Amino acid sequence: MDKDVDLDDEIEHLSVFHSAVASFYSPSDPSGIRGMKRERIQCTPSWRKHGPRRDCAFIVDDDDAPGFAGMSVVRIRLLFSFTRNGVYHPCAVVQWFKKVGRRPDPQTEMWIVEPEVK
Incomplete structure (x- = not known):
């Protein structure tokens, strides 16, 4: 979600993290509760x-597209948070990857991605 932040306000607290825990619902995986x-x-x-170790994560772009077709890949470059005007803002700086082709590779049946360079 994009939010506009007034840069004239003072940051009350800034923290950098080396890891984060993501909780999510995966109904097709029977190993979780x-x-x-x-x-x-x-x-x-x-x-x-x-x-360094910088993990990758999936971002859902299109809830209606099946599987990975509706997702993008990012590499986490920095995890940080700050508080401004009493509001906590968890943030991540990411490197975006783009899909190569319109479908998975025919030999591996996996999607191929490469770093997006701008």
């Missing part, structure tokens, strides 16, 4: 002393 799932999204500058 009644379809509920939790996944930890990592975005850390040092993962096991081998450099």
Whole structure:
């Protein structure tokens, strides 16, 4: 959801996070409690002393399109939050990926994506 923020207001509290927990409903996955799932999204500058780890996530673009056809992929670059005028704003800076082609790859049956460069 896009919101306009008045930059003249003072930020009361700013925090940076190296991970976040996403909770979502997945009715086709029987391993969760009644379809509920939790996944930890990592975005850390040092993962096991081998450099950064920046996980990817799916963004639903079109609720009516089946499966991945209605989704996009992003790589999480930064997780942060701030409070302004008493309102808490959780945020993420992401790198968008675009789909290559209009359908999954015929050999792997998986979608191919590549970084979107602007």
